[in-house]
Amino acid sequence: MTMNREFLINSILAIALIAVPLIALGMDEPFIITLATKVAIFAMAGVGLNLVLGYGGLVSFGHAAFFGIGGYAAGILASHALNYEPIMESPFLIEGTTQMIVIWIVALIVSALVALVIGAITLRTSGVYFIMITLAFAQMIYYFAISWPAYGGEDGLSIYVRNGFPGINTLDPISFFALCAVMLAIAMVFSAVLIRSRFGLALQGARQNPQRMTAVGIAPFRIRLVAFVISAMITALAGALYADLNRFVSPTMLSWHMSGEIMVFVILGGVGRLFGPLAGAALYIILEHLLGGVWEFWQLPLGVLLLLVVLFARGGLVGVLAGERKHV
Amino acid sequence: MFSLFLEQLLNGLQSGVMLFLMASGLTLVFGVMGLINLAHGSLYMIGAFACAAVAAWTGSFWLGLVASLMAAAIAGALVEMLIIRRLYNRDHLDQVLATFALILIFSEGTRWIFGSFPLFLSVPDFLTGTVILPGGSQYPLFRLAIIVAGLAVAVGLFLLIGKTRLGIRIRAGEADRGMIAALGVDIDRLYTIVFALGAALAGLAGAFVGTTQSVQVGMGEPVLILAFVVIVIGGIGSIKGALVGSLLVGFTDTMGRFLLPHAFATFLDPSSATAIGSALASMLIYIVMALVLFLRPSGLFGATS
Numbered sequence: 001m002t003m004n005r006e007f008l009i010n011s012i013l014a015i016a017l018i019a020v021p022l023i024a025l026g027m028d029e030p031f032i033i034t035l036a037t038k039v040a041i042f043a044m045a046g047v048g049l050n051l052v053l054g055y056g057g058l059v060s061f062g063h064a065a066f067f068g069i070g071g072y073a074a075g076i077l078a079s080h081a082l083n084y085e086p087i088m089e090s091p092f093l094i095e096g097t098t099q100m101i102v103i104w105i106v107a108l109i110v111s112a113l114v115a116l117v118i119g120a121i122t123l124r125t126s127g128v129y130f131i132m133i134t135l136a137f138a139q140m141i142y143y144f145a146i147s148w149p150a151y152g153g154e155d156g157l158s159i160y161v162r163n164g165f166p167g168i169n170t171l172d173p174i175s176f177f178a179l180c181a182v183m184l185a186i187a188m189v190f191s192a193v194l195i196r197s198r199f200g201l202a203l204q205g206a207r208q209n210p211q212r213m214t215a216v217g218i219a220p221f222r223i224r225l226v227a228f229v230i231s232a233m234i235t236a237l238a239g240a241l242y243a244d245l246n247r248f249v250s251p252t253m254l255s256w257h258m259s260g261e262i263m264v265f266v267i268l269g270g271v272g273r274l275f276g277p278l279a280g281a282a283l284y285i286i287l288e289h290l291l292g293g294v295w296e297f298w299q300l301p302l303g304v305l306l307l308l309v310v311l312f313a314r315g316g317l318v319g320v321l322a323g324e325r326k327h328v
Numbered sequence: 329m330f331s332l333f334l335e336q337l338l339n340g341l342q343s344g345v346m347l348f349l350m351a352s353g354l355t356l357v358f359g360v361m362g363l364i365n366l367a368h369g370s371l372y373m374i375g376a377f378a379c380a381a382v383a384a385w386t387g388s389f390w391l392g393l394v395a396s397l398m399a400a401a402i403a404g405a406l407v408e409m410l411i412i413r414r415l416y417n418r419d420h421l422d423q424v425l426a427t428f429a430l431i432l433i434f435s436e437g438t439r440w441i442f443g444s445f446p447l448f449l450s451v452p453d454f455l456t457g458t459v460i461l462p463g464g465s466q467y468p469l470f471r472l473a474i475i476v477a478g479l480a481v482a483v484g485l486f487l488l489i490g491k492t493r494l495g496i497r498i499r500a501g502e503a504d505r506g507m508i509a510a511l512g513v514d515i516d517r518l519y520t521i522v523f524a525l526g527a528a529l530a531g532l533a534g535a536f537v538g539t540t541q542s543v544q545v546g547m548g549e550p551v552l553i554l555a556f557v558v559i560v561i562g563g564i565g566s567i568k569g570a571l572v573g574s575l576l577v578g579f580t581d582t583m584g585r586f587l588l589p590h591a592f593a594t595f596l597d598p599s600s601a602t603a604i605g606s607a608l609a610s611m612l613i614y615i616v617m618a619l620v621l622f623l624r625p626s627g628l629f630g631a632t633s
Binding site: 053059061121124125127128129131132133135136137139140143144146147148149150256260263264267271297298299300302303304306307310311314 | 358364411414420421422424425426428429430431432433435436437439440549553556557559560564603606607609610611614615617618621622625626627
């Protein structure tokens with residue numbers, strides 16, 4: 001019956017994500033809508049990471065790189081458009097934009113290219129080496145963003161007006177939440193379809209037994225590389241939304257703390273569970289909000305809780321509530 | 329120009345030696361226990377804070393230095409016995425998360441006790457002067473002392489690993505954990521000792537570096553990541569690799585920051601040369617790391633599996 005219980009928990013999570021901001025709208029609490037938007041965006045970043053971490057068994061400690069690339073795509077394009085400065089004039093004219101759709105496409109393309117390069121190098125290694133090298137590549141991009149003065153360097157870049165989406169007033173908190181929630185839903189459906197496809201089965205097979213995968217004629221490296229690129233693209237899209245939520249992007253989005261946090265969302269919720277990142281992000285934001293309101297040093301109890309989850313509650317929130325997975 | 333070059337060379341050596349103190353502990357813990365420890369930077373921070381607090385309280389830098397060793401070693405031993413011990417048989421993901429949680433606990437705890445303002449460590453009187461380098465420029469005596477002290481500790485560590493009974497056990501532990509346990513070595517105690525040893529080295533590095541920079545929460549994190557780069561380049565588990573990697577990273581980083589802006593200035597205008605040069609310099613060690621891994625996926629001295 002565990003599958004049914006997981007289905008029930010997933011439904012509750014989905015309904016809560018939609019109901020809470022609607023209730024907040026009725027009670028005129030825009031801050032809570034912003035928190036829910038943050039949950040949706042962080043969950044989406046986690047959905048991206050979960051693809052390689054949960055299903056591929058690849059512990060990427062550098063996903064902040066892609067989150068930040070998405071954020072900078074939004075920040076850079078918007079700042080050029082708002083200052084009426086073209087990004088490039090020769091050999092052909094490229095101008096900035098405040099259209100989210102264009103920004104998303106740029107975020108997807110750039111993150112895919114960067115992930116292709118990083119993945120091609122890091123996936124040659126495994127285990128601890130892979131963890132540390134993904135971390136190091138993210139740090140490389142982080143330090144580049146800090147020392148490159150053109151787009152704010154260490155101070156970051158403000159987006160004075162939130163970027164637009166046709167037919168939606170993105171400045172309205174509930175409309176922007178709806179947009180983020182729909183994007184999250186698309187990412188989750190895509191991820192669910194992907195892991196059930198031939199490709200997804202091969203990816204999970206490569207996690208469980210790479211030798212056997214090779215023996216049946218599927219090269220784990222190529223499968224993993226494609227998964228790494230797709231995962232980076234989803235996380236970058238979340239990053240673009242996050243920059244628009246805060247109307248600000250800074251190297252903090254690229255920092256290794258961010259990589260750790262995205263990982264925490266996935267683990268806290270449940271590794272390799274479709275709704276794990278949503279559960280984890282929601283729990284994290286709720287804890288941050290509640291503990292942060294009570295005690296200045298809220299990260300201390302958060303650290304203790306995280307430690308207890310890792311030591312004693314393996315499988316995360318969804319895992320504890322829904323029990324062991326029926327089939328692995 | 330020559331004396332400036334020499335000065336930067338010494339700075340590179342200093343940063344390399346300090347990195348070695350960090351990286352050797354990390355690589356020992358990984359080599360013997362198979363554990364990836366993100367909280368190693370916290371032990372570095374604990375050493376610096378212990379040194380600064382005791383030095384301010386007693387007025388003696390030397391007591392502070394002893395305190396940094398003791399505090400980091402005790403913190404390391406406690407953490408190993410209470411938490412880390414449960415992680416040896418877990419996968420790397422659990423280790424990364426648990427030690428990430430430890431960072432949150434240590435950083436926030438330190439901020440709670442000491443506040444967010446940085447502390448400062450002053451250098452003992454007889455080491456405050458400067459030395460004249462060949463070529464005429466002055467170099468702080470204390471930085472030279474740090475280099476010498478760091479090198480002495482490094483030699484001591486090599487002797488400890490190579491010549492003592494404890495060192496034999498550590499090397500045996502790296503080669504085959506199950507076998508030395510079967511031969512009657514108290515493996516739990518060995519693990520605690522190795523972890524405390526690595527922690528003490530990190531604490532000492534924290535105290536040394538604390539005298540040249542400010543002592544503040546989060547100071548361990550940039551060094552931790554550099555130490556990761558070092559052990560990845562050197563080969564995880566290899567002390568020799570950690571030494572070569574530390575010096576390579578120390579020199580590459582320092583000389584890159586010094587030389588690249590000059591190099592770009594030969595064909596670019598000064599402001600963009602500085603911008604591009606410093607941006608590239610900050611990425612240089614990661615580029616070196618990527619190159620090393622591309623050629624040797626398990627590092628310079630790593631066991632090829």
